[in-house]
Amino acid sequence: MIRRLVLTAALAAALSFGVSARAQEAAPPPEPKTEDTPPAAFHPVGPMQPVELSVMTYNVEGLPWPVRFGRGSKLKAIGRQLAALREKGLQPDVVLLQEGFRDEVRDLIQLSGYAHVARGPRKKQRDANPFSKDDRPPYKRVKYRRKGEGWGKWGSSGLWVLSDHPINWVKSHAYRYCAGLDCLANKGVMLVSLDVPGLPTPVEIADTHLNSKGASGVPRNRNRMAHHLQAEELGHFMENDRTPGAPLIVGGDFNVMHAPDRYDYVMQRYPFEVVSQVCFQEPQSCDAKISADGDAPWLDTQDLIGFKPGDRVAIRPVQVEARFDGSTTGGPVLSDHDAYEVTFRLTPIPALPVPPHQP
Template sequence: MSSPSYDIELDHSATWPGPAGPLSILSYNIKGLPWPIAFGRKEANSAIGQRLAAMRSSNAQPRIVLLQEAFGDIANKLGKDGGYRFVVNGPQFASSHEAQPLGRSFAKGAQWIKGEGAGSLIDSGLAILSDYPIIKVERYAFPEGACAGYDCLAAKGVIVAWIDVPGAGEPIAIVNAHLNSRGAAHVTSERADRAYSWQVAAVREFLSKALPNDTPVIFGGDFNTGDVSIRVASVAQPLLHGAQVDGLRTVLAKGNVVSGSQDEARRIVVRNKDKILFRGGRRVGLLPERAWVPFPLATQEPLSDHAGFVIDFSLE
């Protein structure tokens, strides 16, 4: 079987905007799964890196990139290809200090053949690339047993990077997370949803301790919420303390999605998995000004099974 070939240029349905603002954020689940779980990822990852480099050559590159499923050394390579000076990776291993975080009955139902009970075999796949200095980093991996199905093979969790954004006057906390899938976990929906609800509560608690209430925050990632009522209910309470806002929904409502990206942006919102949330701080506010989709799904050869989208923020 021959490897797929990918074009590094955007297709005709999306156009690159003018120069990116000082705070532009890309969130992208790149499907960086190793062979033989996924096929053709080496070629796709190379094309992603080339596209990031092409955006930089036009001064349209996102200043900060949030990657999910960038397992192994993929993030470092993409950072190098895309010209990012700073790269930090998420958790490397799931913690094992809490043997039965979801209770005894859930633990007894673990299926080794579905990836449960063996511990994390690969890292979290989370990474943050930045043009700006990263001042501080905190990581949190979901403990062993706080997951369902094949998701347990990765040390999923959260990474927070405090980044020195020009003009902000204080570091802005950038959060990246990946929560338990549903169908892709290949266990019962009830089991996957129980793990999901536990993880949401754990992320909320972790961020409440890591982020003072007056800290400006941008929180992106693969939330895997979808239209499942129990998952929607789990995230109904804000993950960020205070007035959490959905950036892409806000920009769509204002009509500020770049021409050619509107349909992709609507599909991202309807799918309800990939998000960029934000919260202003006491001394600096964040205002989403523009969005576009440099890594669309509606192409002949999409580079992932998720779209990668950018939001440009202004500082108030």
């Protein structure tokens, strides 16, 4: 009888473990936050001290069939690679994704192990024209119908933010202007607020994807004008929706490779310090593990990460490296873009004492 009870208990434990393991393995990814999610209150977690925050931007080429083949398995592989980095304690604190259109991006999120997720503009999101009636550009929104203009939105923005730190709120804007095949996606910008222990204020992080060049399928003047208008929209959104004085990190696929006119226009409309430019010009302050060719390495890629210091938090990049670039240290190539990771040092700025009132 005792042996039977022991065997029964052992069998029940094994079955329970098996069910728990399967349930854990099949657990859905975290429900993504969007603009519809009520904002959470910020509660500083002390003591206040300098912290390091790593941010990766990655265009994962999550395009649907028949535009791309085999991308579902690659998205899952990206999730497994991020999980492998997590096992070693090397995962980025924050991951900014672009072109996350396919359903398998949820598998990527589940496998990667990030507890907090936010999603950018969805397929049906439409936002007000940021230009006043008297200031609207002379841009015909449907000109090249055979290249996708005027067909409606076939997909979302493809923007996602994955974070190990809690997300307070999400704001987003779907770009009104576009050119060519890019118009089939609801491209835009998203902004999230993160609680980072050791800092007196939240850190805000933006993720965006701007209009492509030749891949749009329309003439250069057309796609360049759309890119410029989206840079205008980006500037309007950041000026109106960003918390004044908050430390800011900006990343994404800006589609500026070998296009100084595009890069300069973005910087004129919403200037921020670009990490690759800072690290190239001040190499003693930044461990750059990415090769730099020429005098403007920030134009050697479509992807940028930049920053703006806050009133109460200083911010500087301290390390830059490539991921998933086919190197022995970066990992396998899993997209038509490399991942780009920056480690920032964020330092609280002591509040100035208030002078006593003198009559």
